[in-house]
Amino acid sequence: MVYLTRKAEFSASHYYHNPDFTPEENARLFGKCNNPNGHGHNYTLEVTVKGEVDPRSGFVVDLKKLKEVMHREVLDAMDHRFLNKEVPEFYKQIPTTENLAIAIWQRLESKLQQAHLHRVRVYETPDLFVDFYGEK
């Protein structure tokens, strides 16, 4: 089994707000992230797939195809977007880094043909990141 990781970067804005909470609760829980005008990050995405090395190609996965899937399913939808308003998963869900990692996993999982998705890692900043392994 070999693990292969491909990185990508995208920039997006978001804010944290739960309409079921009072304004005071939202402010207490989410602090500055509750500003409805949003704020932005340069996100780094790491997608790790795993599989056996194909003896003919020497590849776990064709990197060109993995890159295409990541661009089509994730970057085209999220890069330079306001996540709360433009990405359907976040019309109702709060676009935290946790939920972003889960949404990216769900977008990629069924689209990868040769290799199995092992991990989605999303860096919101260099000192904060979330890993999702598809665990329920």
Added chain:
Amino acid sequence: MKAHLSRRYLFSASHRLHSNAMSAAENRETYGKCNNPHGHGHNYTLEVTVSGPVDPSTGMVCNLVDLDGFVHQEVLSRYNLENLNTLKEFDQTVPTTENLCITIFEILQRGFKSAHLDKVKLEETMMNSFEYTGGIEARS
């Protein structure tokens, strides 16, 4: 859905590697420059990984304010700009980065209850890093 959240922090401290169980010659041979009696310092990077179900009402494994508050109060304020050899936990234990990593894991495991502690990773320099998962096999 279970997610794993990692947060990185910086602190600086000095230490001297010296074991009372060894002779002066053995200490010099084992620890080399790290045995210098005056000590030396590092800029450490601490990476804490916690996990748990993502709370549907907040979208979070745990509130980052709680994790940051705990780490600042219980770890960074204790070790930043200190000489590790002068602290009671390193009175009888050599303050290697292995031992510091285990000590920090234990502080977090004892006191931080908002999420499950997966791992403490401690980078001593850009070239050396240590990870402790409480005796459980680390995840790739």
